Structures are given as structure tokens and as C-alpha cells.
Amino acid sequence: MRAIRVATLTGPDDVELAEVDRPSPGHGEVLVEVAFAGVTFPELLQTRGMYQTKHELPFVLGSEAAGVVVEAGAGSRFSVGDRVAAIPGTGSFAEFMVVSDEQTVPVPDGISLAHAAGMPMNLLTADFALRIRAHAKAGQSILVHGAAGGLGSAAVQMALAIGLDVIGVVSTEAKAQTVRELGATHVVMADGFKDTVKELYPNGVDYVFDPVGGDRFTDSTRVLAPYGRLLVLGFTAGEIPSIKVNRLLLKNISVDGVAWGAATRERPGYIAEQWDAIAEYVAAGQLNPAIHAAYPLAQAAAAIGELDSRSVQGKVLLEVKGE
Template structure:
């Protein structure tokens, strides 16, 4: 079968389309004929050896995918023909993928396999951040940095589904239009977001969702209301910020780390339980990603470069077998 392989940690331009042996599912596993694979920021980092999870070279790239069960191993709860999505951390940029039942979720008939491929990591990360780490409640306010990106747009949609008032922070007019299409309550620009947010919420917001980091971090603490929480999800700006903790003390605010992978992969039933929690929103189409672009498998390098160039508005997919 064809697969995208990383043979050197020299960046996305050097990934290779190669022929590899088709995997065989073991007990409690399924072989998935991949329809689409989602492209995530960790893939960009993995091509450079910069992600916290390391794989021995060479390895097949890709963290999430959707498709149809082609073969079910002994004791698997899935059957041939089931429509599924999977989160495996590697191996999804391929024609076939083996995934454990614990990393596989059913896709409702109302959801396309293209949309399903763009959901797993972003939707479950957003759910973990807002429901589990923040304990967000209907009527509260949420500011989302990088709101037009894959993870940010999932946070916008999840916040709206949970009944939050959402401020989307973007950098361009085109991205502003994209998040308005998602239903964001308010849209502000990254340049001057602090003052713009204070005009909307004079006392500040309850939560800041930040996958960006960098130089906007300090102003994120300044837009929090008393008892507010800054949710740290990553550093796509490249710089890991620091903070003087007296700011936390004086305003009764907190900075919370959100490492969904560390929580999920330490608990075998976690992904299934989370998916069950968000299933109603998924089936109703409230969390369908905005598809920015779809590339064939052989153009994986170009797909990953889009993330590197910060031009993505929504989700980038690889089409493998299609619907």
C-alpha cells in the first residue's frame, strides 16, 4: 500500500510517498481503509523532530483519519463496513491503517467521512479544554486565539454548542469572514485584541483559549475577568511565553495547561467516553469543520506547508480513497 513516510527530520518538503506492507489487525483492532486523513500541527513538528512524542525513523506520518472498516481483528467491537474515525498518533497518511478499538469511534450517518476526518483531535481537544479543564457553563464568555485555524475553529464551534458567548481572534479580513461563517458571537483582530475585547466585555472574559502563545500571552491575562482562566494549548507562534505570577494573585486568575493527548492516551476508554459526550453535537452537525483545502496523498508536503505558512482557515485534509 502507499504511505507517507518520514525518513529524515528535515521538514515537510522531504516526506516520501512509499510502498509499505499493508498492516494486519490484531485482537481488539481494526484495519481501516482510509477515506480522508486530517492534517494537524503535530505533523509539521514531527517532520522536524520537534514534537514531544518521538517516533523512530522511518515512520508513517499522520495522527487522525476516517474511513471504513476493511477487516476486524478478534474481539473487536467493530464490523466490516462500519464507518469510523480514528486517532492513533501516527500511521494515518496511508491507504490502510490499523487502530485499536479504544482509539476508534463510530461516525454517524449524518456526517461525511471528510468532515469526520477533520474532527477527532481538534474536537476532542476543544471538549477537553472547555468541559473538563475549564468546566465552562452556558452563558459564560470565551475568547479564542487562532480562531480560524483547525483547533481554534473547533473551539469556536464547541463553545457555541456549549452555550458560551464566543470572541474569535483573527489576523486578516478573510479569517474574520471564515469565523463569522462558523457563528462566532464577536470577531476581533489580533493586533489590539485586548482593547477590542474590553469594549465588548468591560470586566473581562471568563476563559481564554490559547493555542498560539508568543507575545499575546500577557494581554490574554489582562482580558480575563476575576476568577478567569487562561487555557494553554500550544505555541504555534513559536515562542513559549512566561508570566509574572503576581498577575495571577492580584486578579484571582489562573493559567491551566491543556494536554489532551497526555490525558487520553493514559486511559484506554477516554476517547470513547469523550466521543459519547459530544456525539449529539457531532450528529447534529454543530461541530463539522470548515474544510480549507483537500490534497491528494502524493501532495502531502504541500498540505503540511499550508500549516507552516499560517494561511489555513479551518481544516486541511488528505483525500485517500474518498467517500
């Protein structure tokens, strides 16, 4: 089968389209014919050996995908013909992937496999951040950095589904329009966001959702309301910020790490529990990712490069078999 393989840790331009053996499912696993694969920031980092999870070279790239089960291993809860989305962690940039039941969820009727491929990692991370780590409630407010990107736009939709006021932070007017179309309560530009947000919410916001890091971090603490929480999800800006902890004392605020992947590894069945918790939002179309672009499998390097350019508005996909 065809697959996108990382043989050297020299960046996305050097990934290779290769012929590899088609895998076979074991006990509690399924073989999925991949329709679409989602392109995520971890893939960019993995091509450079910068991600916390390391794989022995060469390896097939890809963290998530959606498709149809073509073979079910013994003991699997899925059947041939089931439409599924999955989070194997690696191996989804291929015509077929093997994934465990623990990492696989059913795709509801009415949801396209293209949109389903863009859901698992971003939606479940956003759910983990807002529902599990923050205990967010309707009527509260949240500022979302990188609101037009894959993870940021998922957070915007999740927060709106819960009933929060959402302030999306973006870097261009084109991205601002994308976030407005998602339904954000307010959209502000990254340059000078602190002052703008303070005008909108003089007492501050309840949460800041931050997958960006870098030089926005300190101003993010300044826009929090008393008892507010800054949710740290990553550092796409490249710089890991630090904070003087006396800032936390001034308004009784906190900084919370959000490591969804680590949580799922510690709790078997957790992905299915989360998927069930957000199922009504998914079925209602409230958590439907905007698709920035879909590239053919052979153009994986260009697809990953989109994330490196910081130009993405929504979700980048690889089209493998298609619908």
C-alpha cells in the same frame, strides 16, 4: 500500499511517498481503508523532530483519519463495513491503517467521511479544554486565539454548542469572515485585541483558549475577568511565553495546561466517553469542521506546508480513497 513516510527530520518538503507493507490488525484492533486523513500541527512538528512524541525513523506520518473497517481483529467491537474515525497517533497518511478500538469512534449517519476526518483530535481537544478542564457553562464568555484554524474553529463551534459567548481572534479579514460564518459572537483582529475586547467586555471574559502562545500571552491575562482561566494548548507562534505570577494574584486568575493526548493515555476508554458526550452536537451538525482544502496523498508536503504558512481557515485534509 502507498503511504507518506518521514525518513529525515528536515521538514515537510522532504516527506516521501513510499510503498510499504499493508498492516494487519491484532487483538482489539481494526484495519481501516482510509478515505481522508486530517492534517494537524503535530505532523508539521514531527517532520522536524520537534514534537514531544518521537518515532523511530522511518515512520508513516499521520495522526487522524476516517474511513471504513475492512478487517476486524479478534475481540474488536467494530465490524467490517463500519464507518469510523480514528486517532492512531501515527500511520494515517496511508491507504490503510491499523488502529486500536480505544482510538476509534463510529461516524454517525449523515456525517461525511471528509468532515469526520477533521473531527477527532480538534473536537476532542476542544471538549477536553472546555468541558473537562474549564467546566464551562452556558452564559459564560471565551476568547479563542487562532479562531480560524483547525483547533481554533473547533473551539469556536464547541463553545457555541455549549452556549458561551465567543470572541474569535484572527489575523486577517479573510479569516475573520470564516469565523463569522461559524457563528462567533464577536470577531476581533489580533493586533490590538486587548483594547477591543475590553471595550466589548469591560469586566473581562471568563476564559481564554490559547493554542498560539507567543507575544499574545500577557495581554490574554489582562482580558480575563476575576477568577478567569487561561487555557494553554500549544505554541503555534513558536515562542513559549512566560508569566510573572503576581499577575495571577491581582484578579484571582489561573493558567491551566490542556494536554488532551496525555489524558487519553492515562485513561483507557476515555476517547469513547468523550465522543459519546459530544455525539448530540456532532449529529446535529453543530461540530462540523470547515474544510480549508483537500490534497491528494501524493501532495502531503504541500498540505503540511499550509499549516506552516499560517494561512489555514478551517481543516486541511488528505484525500486518499475519498467517499
